[in-house]
Amino acid sequence: MAGSTYDRIYRAVRSIPRGRVASYGDIARLAGLPGRARQVGYALAALPTGTSVPWHRIINHAGRISLPPEEGGLEQRIRLTEEGIRVDPGGRVNLAEHHFKVRRRRTKPAR
DNA sequence: GCGGTGACGGTCG
DNA sequence: CCGACCGCCACCG
Numbered sequence: 730m731a732g733s734t735y736d737r738i739y740r741a742v743r744s745i746p747r748g749r750v751a752s753y754g755d756i757a758r759l760a761g762l763p764g765r766a767r768q769v770g771y772a773l774a775a776l777p778t779g780t781s782v783p784w785h786r787i788i789n790h791a792g793r794i795s796l797p798p799e800e801g802g803l804e805q806r807i808r809l810t811e812e813g814i815r816v817d818p819g820g821r822v823n824l825a826e827h828h829f830k831v832r833r834r835r836t837k838p839a840r
Numbered sequence: 841g842c843g844g845t846g847a848c849g850g851t852c853g
Numbered sequence: 854c855c856g857a858c859c860g861c862c863a864c865c866g
Contacts, residue, residue, distance in 0.1 A: 734863075753848050764861060770847035771863065789848060791855095796847050805847090 737761060738772040745786045748812045749829040750822055752790045770795070785809055786829075794820040 741759035745751050751759075753766040762768065773784045785808040789795040794816070796802035806816050814827050 754850095757848085762862095764849080765863085766848040767846060767861065768848090768863060772847095774847055775864095784847085787847075790850085794847090800847080802847085 734760075734762065734768060735772045735775065738769050739776075739782050742773070742782050742784060742787060745783060745829050747783075748814060748827065750786045750788050750809070750814060750824070750827050751829040753787060753795075754790055755829065756787060766790075786812075788822055792822050792824045792828075794822075 737760040738756060741756045744759060745756075753769040756769045757763060757765045760769070769787070773782075773787060776782055776784055785805040794802045794805050796805055798806075802820065806820065809816050809822065815823055817823075
């Protein structure tokens with residue numbers, strides 16, 4: 730069924746435009762699964778090689794690549810760089826410049 | 841059916 | 854800035 734959790738997650742990931750990144754939590758929200766960021770990572774881990782899903786645009790909320798270099802983190806870094814996204818030596822991405830807008834203000838912006 | 845595990849997130853010290 | 858803790862829930866043995 731197209732309504733499976735994984736399909737929703739993959740669809741949300743596909744919605745991230747080139748040159749932008751989003752966190753696992755952001756994807757969970759876009760997929761209508763708030764608070765289930767772990768499942769996003771799990772779903773991405775299940776992707777087959779050569780998938781058209783842009784998994785490399787997903788990073789953790791610390792703004793860093795969450796995947797060990799040997800496990801694909803290096804590839805992710807290369808792909809991001811090819812999209813014009815700068816990745817620091819420590820694996821950090823400049824969120825202020827590339828974060829895909831998904832964040833919301835908390836209820837009542839205090840004002 | 842139970843318990844451990846994990847490409848996470850938010851908070852606290 | 855960073856590590857430790859806890860909460861979250863699907864997958865697997």
